Amino acid sequence: xxxxxxxxxxxxxxxxxxxxxxxxxxxxxxxxxxxxxxxxxxxxxxxxxxxxxxxxxxxxxxxxxxxxxxxxxxxxxxxxxxxxxxxxxxxxxxxxxxxxxxxxxxxxxxxxxxxxxxxxxxxxxxxxxxxxxxxxxxxxxxxxxxxxxxxxxxxxxxxxxxxxxxxxxxxxxxxxxxxxxxxxxxxxxxxxxxxxxxxxxxxxxxxxxxxxxxxxxxxxxxxxxxxxxxxxxxxxxxxxxxxxxxxxxxxxxxxxxxxxxxxxxxxxxxxxxxxxxxxxxxxxxxxxxxxxxxxxxxxxxxxxxxxxxxxxxxxxxxxx
Numbered sequence: 655x656x657x658x659x660x661x662x663x664x665x666x667x668x669x670x671x672x673x674x675x676x677x678x679x680x681x682x683x684x685x686x687x688x689x690x691x692x693x694x695x696x697x698x699x700x701x702x703x704x705x706x707x708x709x710x711x712x713x714x715x716x717x718x719x720x721x722x723x724x725x726x727x728x729x730x731x732x733x734x735x736x737x738x739x740x741x742x743x744x745x746x747x748x749x750x751x752x753x754x755x756x757x758x759x760x761x762x763x764x765x766x767x768x769x770x771x772x773x774x775x776x777x778x779x780x781x782x783x784x785x786x787x788x789x790x791x792x793x794x795x796x797x798x799x800x801x802x803x804x805x806x807x808x809x810x811x812x813x814x815x816x817x818x819x820x821x822x823x824x825x826x827x828x829x830x831x832x833x834x835x836x837x838x839x840x841x842x843x844x845x846x847x848x849x850x851x852x853x854x855x856x857x858x859x860x861x862x863x864x865x866x867x868x869x870x871x872x873x874x875x876x877x878x879x880x881x882x883x884x885x886x887x888x889x890x891x892x893x894x895x896x897x898x899x900x901x902x903x904x905x906x907x908x909x910x911x912x913x914x915x916x917x918x919x920x921x922x923x924x925x926x927x928x929x930x931x932x933x934x935x936x937x938x939x940x941x942x943x944x945x946x947x948x949x950x951x952x953x954x955x956x957x958x959x960x961x962x963x964x965x966x967x968x969x970x971x972x973x974x
Contacts, residue, residue, distance in 0.1 A: 694833045710760045713740065767781030800837060816896075870924075
């Protein structure tokens with residue numbers, strides 16, 4: 655007699671894990687997480703921030719469409735990844751940057767940092783940081799010209815003053831925490847970035863191991879060097895809250911594509927980013943080291959994954 659019971663066993667290939675998340679939903683959450691820093695940049699830098707942010711986002715969208723058309727790929731602009739890349743790049747730029755330079759940076763981030771590698775999910779470097787690194791190398795003066803918030807007077811960043819050994823005129827820790835200091839658009843307010851980072855942690859989009867090991871390494875190393883150099887207890891806090899550390903730790907170093915997939919590897923990645931950031935800040939010629947530290951660690955991510963991968967059980971041991 656024929657068995658009429660429905661066959662409930664379905665044999666398929668991996669992957670077998672289903673998630674309700676999609677690229678577009680994830681990018682939406684990233685944009686939500688970036689919104690406090692966006693509002694802070696608009697408040698402190700007003701119309702200058704609006705111009706740079708819009709230029710970067712529009713240039714990123716247009717560059718993605720053109721690149722995918724030329725490379726005969728499906729246009730995936732609706733996933734929101736180009737918007738996130740453009741916004742992150744804008745957050746790494748000074749508010750006085752000429753708009754044509756900002757547009758070039760977005761084009762480089764999308765075309766060279768992303769599409770030439772095969773598009774989203776195939777890039778080995780963070781695209782926004784590729785765009786920033788290119789601009790710093792090409793227009794160093796424009797990329798290191800800063801203005802103070804609200805009044806727009808030319809000023810130096812807190813890390814720049816520390817690099818020169820100047821302690822007079824440093825902003826208070828309260829100003830540094832809230833964002834009333836000169837610097838790039840998205841890195842002025844540590845509070846805004848921390849709120850965004852906590853949101854991403856709550857939503858499960860990032861692993862705590864990278865930002866915590868990154869931030870912890872920077873704080874411990876600068877506390878040690880500050881003590882050895884006779885600096886006060888305020889010294890590591892300026893390195894902790896100032897510059898692009900919060901932006902990099904929560905939004906750049908946690909990129910799914912360019913960071914390790916293992917738990918141990920993520921801790922190693924964060925430690926490496928923190929160590930390189932401190933070395934560049936204290937021993938290099940540039941007062942900021944977040945961008946290059948993350949890019950360098952992106953480069954060794956495959957090596958980290960190779961040596962921290964989980965042990966495979968059930969295989970056949972090969973004999974020489």
